[in-house]
Amino acid sequence: MRLKRALLGLLGVVLLGVAGFFYFTRHPALPAIQPASAASFDRAQVAKGAELALIGNCNSCHTSQDGPAYAGGRPLETPFGTIYATNITPDPDTGIGAWSEAAFRRALREGVRRDGAHLYPAFPYDHFTKVSDDDARGLYAFFMTREPIRAETPANTLPFPWSERPLIAGWKLVFFRPGELKPDPTLSAELNRGAYLVEGLAHCGACHTPRNRLGAERNERYLGGGDIEGWHAPALNANSPAPVAWTRDQLFTYLRNGFVAPHGVAAGPMQAVANNLGLVAEQDVKAIATYIGAMLAPATANRQKNTESLGSAAQVQAPPQTESASASTDGAILYAGACALCHEPTGQHFSAHGIPLRASKVIAMPDARNLAHVVLDGIDPPNASPAAMMPGFAAAFTDGQLTQLLAYLRRTFSDQPPWSQLEDKVREARQSTRGP
Amino acid sequence: MLNINGRAHAVTAEATTPLLYVLRDELGLNGAKYGCGLGQCGACTILLDNRPVLSCITPIAVTQGREITTLEGLGNPDNPGPVQKAFIAEQAAQCGFCIPGMIMRAEGLLRRNPSPSEKEIRSHMSANLCRCGTHMRILAAVRRAAKSARSARSGPPLTQDARR
Secondary structure: OHHHHHHHHHHHHHHHHHHHHHHHOOOOOOOOOOOOOHHHOOHHHHHHHHHHHHHOOHHHHHEOOOOOOOOEOOEEEEOOEEEEOOOOOOOOOOOOOOOOHHHHHHHHHHOEOOOOOEOOOOOOHHHHOOOOHHHHHHHHHHHHOOOOOOOOOOOOEOOOOOOOOOHHHHHHHHHOOOOOOOOOOOOOHHHHHHHHHHHOOOOOHHHHOOEOOOOOEOHHHOOOOEEEOOEEEOOOOOOOOOOOOOOHHHHHHHHHHOEEOOOEEOOOOHHHHHHHHOOOOHHHHHHHHHHHHHHHOOOOHHHHHHHHHHHOHHHHOOOOHHHHHHOOOHHHHHHHHHHHHHHOOOOOHHHHOOOOHHHOOOOOOOOOHHHHHHHHHOEOOOOOOOOOOEOOOOOOOOHHHHHHHHHHHHHHHOOOOOOOOHHHHHHHHHHOOOOO | OEEEOOEEEOOOOOOOOEHHHHHHHHOOOOOOOOOOOOOOOOOOEEEEOOEEEEHHHOEHHHHOOOEEEOHHHOOEOOEOOHHHHHHHHOOOOOOOOOHHHHHHHHHHHHHHOOOOOHHHHHHHHOOOOOOOOOHHHHHHHHHHHHHHHHHHOOOOOOOOOOOO
16 A cells, blocks of 8 residues: 555656656747848858858758758658758748847757757757857858758658657757867867867767767767768777878868878768868868877877888888789789779879778778778769779679678788678668769 | 670680770770770770770679670661760760760660750769860760650660660
8 A cells, every 4th residue: 555655656756757857848939030131240250150160061961962052951861760951041931041049059059949849969969069159150140141042841751759859858868968168278279179179060979979779979989980871980089990090180181181191082971071171271170180189099009000011112012912813812803903003002003092002991990881882982082182083883893793802902901800791781882872 | 705795705814904905905896995094084984784884994804794885886887876876966076085985984874764864964974084175065965865765765775675
């Protein structure tokens, strides 16, 4: 009897708690405004916002393929279903034209829509919450002065219960820590600036940090490597798989130009980031490079060894000719016939910018998909490095041939163990290939 | 053994040899051109299982048991194929060096997509370079070839089988 009463009491407390939780996590709708004229915004603020929007990589998600900039509609495939990026041009009906600066700032920093509904954390407000008032104002000025585009955002295709936005309140309670990033007085101004950009607007962790089953970044593995659009986003901390140590200057050049020797090219979803960072103030890219360089930590002994051996010509001059001559390995034949021409110093790599594959990031990665994507689709050169292109081999290689080639590259040009389920990874990459 | 334009050819080259070298040096099929030799210009384009491939960076090892189509397989000066006819009609060649590759890339598109949009044509053809700058005529030739194929819809090479 007493137990029953205790249970009933407990149930009541829980119900009250749930009711209270939803009550207190409700957000009011903010009033719609008449869109202000573009001329009413301070031009310096707009210019500042333009750079910030590039650092935030806003165009990558909020622009559909071949669609007008920032008009949304791009599908983001998540493990929970497809979420469509919204129209953030100042169209009053389908965009954010009716949003006040307060509504914009609340969306950015708290993940709440103007009408009070919660936004899915596919919009990385867990990072944007760290953006300062001043920067939020610049971004608002930039977006409100874009050309308004009338473009309805397609409805998300999320199954129940993920379709229920009030549940996001619970997600936020557990995983979301709002608040600006305060500078650390023990660090240099540049490191603080880098931390502010990387952890905030640039939201590097959104791709480079692994996520848990509920889609939240696992902070204990910050920048420990994640997944994005069928690609692996490599670890940017001490677990970096990079076979060659990165210097700060190399990171800077890579982020700004999309290519740096000997590491190679920014491919896949990273290329848009480099294209954007090529257009912003140099000192901000330097700050990001400095911060990421610090996160990468001192190079491991093995990476240091590779770096030194790549520096000395003798080591680089050792193409795996003996294996290919014996013709016992099909992967070696494919390498010799298709890759060596540009990737061996004896070939024409000087004009083709082929990197020595010992230095290749993608061959050393824990996941074979990136290398499969690069071989199948090739590499479109980043804006600032037009020579860094590679033709795709999707029509030339069958899945079986590609699997053999990838296994050969892994075994020959990295110290890493063979990839598991290589055939599956090849098939997976093939499905999303653009074709010839 | 290479299967080229429906005929089997025995070759002596090593498995790593680029297909282009075998076509030109061993078999005298000179339609495919050596441009950059690095897979960047498209002058060496041929079809492998009906898809355009850069033969200068494709070792013959990967072509075993697969169907190779070269420019010579589309027609000859007396009896040019539909895409070749369209390139002649539009006078798409200036120096002409890129044109065999352009024709093969266009052929690869039309076999899989007989009614490409302007955007599809441009994006598909962008892999091949022309240094003379006859791009507008090349594009016109591809549009003409698509149109004539739509109105004809018969005979090689646009058979149902080839279009898969």
